[in-house]
Amino acid sequence: MSYNTLLTAQEESIATVTINRPNKLNALNKETIGELHAVFSELEKDENIKVIILTGSGEKAFVAGADISEFAQFSEKEGGKLAAKGQKLLFDFIEHLSTPVIAAINGFALGGGLELAMACHFRVASDNAKMGLPEVSLGVIPGYGGTQRLPQLIGKGRAMEMIMTAGMIPAERALSYGLINHLTSPEELLPLCTKIAKRITNNSSVAISYAIKAVNAGFMSTVNGYEQEIKAFGACFGTDDFTEGTSAFLEKRKANFPGS
Structure with a gap:
């Protein structure tokens, strides 16, 4: 375009x-x-x-x-x-x-x-x-x-x-x-x-997107930032990036995040 x-x-x-x-x-x-x-x-x-x-x-x-x-x-x-x-x-x-x-x-x-x-x-x-x-x-x-x-x-x-x-x-x-x-x-x-x-x-794009939401929530009067962080933290556990990131850490290798 x-x-x-x-x-x-x-x-x-x-x-x-x-x-x-x-x-x-x-x-x-x-x-x-x-x-x-x-x-x-x-x-x-x-x-x-x-x-x-x-x-x-x-x-x-x-x-x-x-x-x-x-x-x-x-x-x-x-x-x-x-x-x-x-x-x-x-x-x-x-x-x-x-x-x-x-x-x-x-x-x-x-x-x-x-x-x-x-x-x-x-x-x-x-x-x-x-x-x-x-x-x-x-x-x-x-x-x-x-x-x-x-x-x-x-x-x-x-x-x-x-x-x-x-x-x-x-x-x-x-x-x-x-x-x-x-x-x-x-x-x-x-x-x-x-x-x-x-x-x-080099990092998880999915986790970063959740982090952006959580940080921004702390500056919004209508949203509880801590609650948003807890929700986003939990959501990360259901992602392929979390599986890859933790596996790479335990296996002592560089993570190859799929972005999902």
């Missing part, structure tokens, strides 16, 4: 999705959000894909925000629908994807761009990256989950400061805040993400 705003590549069981609007600093518009949903849907169905890396084209930006020209004239009702649709179609969708998604932040990750990165399961950034939620400088607030995911990742006080000042933080501070997991040079960003992804592919 071809896309107008995305590039896709695959190396063994690792897929890389690149947002390709460099002349717009990879800003999210309606088309890009729709295509991202489509590509993640396809990759989720592909049993050969074990990890997805998401990044932006060029050297300046991961995603430098949303395309403001698309909604500058929206009414209150239209604005609410924009946020609700975007969260359901892309941001919540990625967060709950059973295939691990790594955000490779290669420059500016602002507004919707940072919200997109935060929806991924974890983040790696190059040392030229800058991150922020500048929405209040436009008279609006983050609408794609930023007011919820940022405090979860870095704490309420730091999130409040970032949102209220509308400022950007450098990658070094993002690392100290826990917003990103690793910091590297621009040249080593994708190789490092690929190295981490390969380590993930």
Whole structure:
């Protein structure tokens, strides 16, 4: 399947999705959000894909925000629908994807761009990256989950400061805040993400999908995370991956997980 705003590549069981609007600093518009949903849907169905890396084209930006020209004239009702649709179609969708998604932040990750990165399961950034939620400088607030995911990742006080000042933080501070997991040079960003992804592919994709559900449950007010963990833990015992994993351990050999 071809896309107008995305590039896709695959190396063994690792897929890389690149947002390709460099002349717009990879800003999210309606088309890009729709295509991202489509590509993640396809990759989720592909049993050969074990990890997805998401990044932006060029050297300046991961995603430098949303395309403001698309909604500058929206009414209150239209604005609410924009946020609700975007969260359901892309941001919540990625967060709950059973295939691990790594955000490779290669420059500016602002507004919707940072919200997109935060929806991924974890983040790696190059040392030229800058991150922020500048929405209040436009008279609006983050609408794609930023007011919820940022405090979860870095704490309420730091999130409040970032949102209220509308400022950007450098990658070094993002690392100290826990917003990103690793910091590297621009040249080593994708190789490092690929190295981490390969380590993930050595493990049970079924168990990982259960782990994602259990971890996410702990951040949902309507779900008991501990109960979800118990349920997921028990479910693992009924999988072929569990049989293979435990057998390989006892036989002192490397596991060859069937993914079922």
